[in-house]
Amino acid sequence: MTALANNTSKRRLLLASDRSDQSNELASILRSVGEVDTVLTSEIPEQPARDLSGIVVDINLRSPEAVQLVRAKLQADAYREMPRLFVLADALHHASMQAWALGATDTISRPFDARGILQRIRAAFPDDSGYDETDRGKALNRGVEAAHGVMVKIFERMRAGEPLKYDDIVAAENKILKAIKHNSLREWLTTVGCHHQETYRHCLFVTGFAVAFAQHLGMREDDQRRLARAALLHDVGKAFIPVALLDKPGPLTVEEMAEMREHPRRGYEALSAQGGFPPEMLDVILHHHEFLDGTGYPNGLSGNQISDIVRVTTIVDVYAALVEKRAYRLQFTHAKAFSMMEEMAGKLDQQLLQAFRPVAFGHY
Template sequence: MWLARNIRESGLPCLYLARGNAAKDAAAVALLGTPTVVDPRRPAGIVPTLQRLVAVGRGARGGLHEAGGGPPAVRVERATALVTHLFDKAAAGRPPSPDEAEEGTRIVLDTVSEIGIRAWLDLVWRHDIQVYQHSLSVAGFAAAFAAELGFSRGDRQRLAKAALLHDVGKALIPHAILNKPGPLTPDEMAVMRTHAALGADLLAKEDAFGSDILDVVRYHHERLDGSGYPEGLTAERIGDLVRLVAICDVHSALTERRVYRPPLSAAEAAAIMEAQAGPLDPDLLRVYRPIIARAGGAAGGPSVLG
């Protein structure tokens, strides 16, 4: 018991190897606090998980993240570790830590400002974990978008944080659906679409996340023409922050590697997004177009926009 208490109080990351007994595993997780759970029957995932926990541990001991310094690659390692921890907590039914969300957002804003969106994406995509990559990619696009719009630091922080958290509900979607290497069936799609409401309801348990953040998490798949989900909202009911993150989310999805298709080029992504002007905010899309050009293919596609 004293060891478990010391682990909880240290703030250091903890790895727990599941034993396949649901009751014992749940008891161990509750005792340890919020450990990262690894299934030893899937050994391929243990090494990258350990690498991410080492990055978190360095930060918890007062390392590079306190000064906000270090090479960009190290900062991306830290951001990936933070997002991993946010999703691990969400998978256990606990809202993400506001402090970790703030730290992750600062890393995104500062690093994208320093090295640009394309270099940020290149570093993020070194980590082969799609749901976390997507969150960091969308947050990077949001940081670049906020700068393009001339937002204040506070508004940039708010937008990037909403983008970082927008898909947290996917931590509660079954892995068989989330990681399916191909199109989803209608029933699977119905389950997938619950992630927006699940994420918002989870964040609502933590008072530090304001209503604007919750709206982004719940409504980032809504469209101005009423064709989106979960509520089929139309333009007058969709806020500006939601509209901004929706554009970043679509761009990221189009230009990411997927097991069933290669990433789209900048020109292909721009053409698809401009065809969606109407469902997506057309005025904001016009402002966003230079970001598509600068980002190019997020996973290594052509970087020149025709």
Template structure:
């Protein structure tokens, strides 16, 4: 292998409490990565800078193993590092434990080598931060474009620097192409590995919205309108205090009331700036409205709520349910849909039924 090839290969830590049982996984990983296999007690507090991520293969029913891994992964050097956990079976307990330990993706025994390699390429960037394939490059370009919009929303807009409509238009084609030519799973996995809560939620909603639009066979123009709306739906959160946005727990009533101001704040900021299409402003202002009139800020109901808002609301709620929160583990796909199906009268059930297939295989 040439020096150049070696320099760009992924470097992974494989943490195992039963190394002999991890040999098969180690061999699979070695086909696309340099792998250092360690016992959980040998995991360094500060991994080398060139490590792309950590794969954890432990008995998730062992309190001792779980605690050792938890103690290691809570160090700052692991905080933003992708973590792939191995599940021994499909039991819910193991999945819950993995997500509670900060998993960004999971794989299960028996191993499907081809499937694992796809997940590795999506979950762990190589040492240059990019997948070498055209597919990976397209995905990275789309996420980079979306991230740039997030930076402008949350960092520059509150400081008085305008968010131009052209900034959003410039990003939309790269985002649509990224999801079309890779997959929703790869988009979600990569976003989940590398982005903070407010960014991650907006990018999750964008990914789901684009995949939904493509599943429905929307025209290109309609797909672009939807991706713009999804990117900007939470723009008002840029004006909410970070102590509330980043609170590591449930909000109290006063904080909830402050948070509920974000649709109006976002709408006012973009409307004052000018240049934004009415349907985008409609989504920014009304994505928390519900069909029975119990939503906010305007208490709209039934036909007062446009189709693009109905669609964005469903995607927004689903994304929030399946994302990790400091105060709870993510809900499973089945649990999220169970919750949303019980919101009959509040959500457009026809759109909800149409959305369900989009999420199959995304996790």
């Protein structure tokens, strides 16, 4: 844990657990970002310390007694506005929904990847004193936290039945644009690359590449914002795909692939029903897997039926997928990934692809 302790800040966290024998590892990780007070859930104080940044709850979410005890404790006014991070023993929907019902502001899951969850902890428990001394570093941290917050709303809260709001996306976009403008795409990718959830990581990679591409092309700021929003939301339909399928550590069967290919339509239908999302965002959500030769899905669009914003998103989506490490294969090199996309001449807009070359090769 020595390498992780360099950024220790002034956060003070309360770790409440009914499984103290299993919480030692978590306590050690938390100490990398602040001071930690550990108590049994039955001993959660009615009045928390004034300098407490937030509470981490590590309980058996299948236990009605434990859930009721924590609910009673956290209903007190002193805890009402306090950030609360819950630990999930697994990725089952029941545990996730139970955590959100108890007012979770974020969740983490076992087994822990220390480096991967440090960003989650910092995002869940902001530190007013600042854990990065440079303005550039702060901009990067705020941007990643904002993007991650959108991922939580999509892949955890939507699953639990909470609707996604357009304002949630707008609130994040400015921080994301600043993060990539004032830092570098490489720094963005390095920061989000340690994320332990593959679906989150992919969406954040796509967002980073999309914003960097938009800035490289000199797009107007309004168009940069439109592309950032679309990239963040492009895979929203995966919130309606079973977690076990999303996280499967191997290639999908024909049946599983057919179900996975439903995600564009499911995302489109969900946000269309909610209303308030611009047509170009819905266009990207529904059509980002369409190809110019008509071999894509779900509608088999071709040529001029595919809009410019979809063409851009498809390029960064494919490239991000190729250069990411997946559970069933290693990532391709940047040169190999770009070469593979050049071989997709009839499927991808090759003029846009060549314009993307400096972004693809300039970040590492």
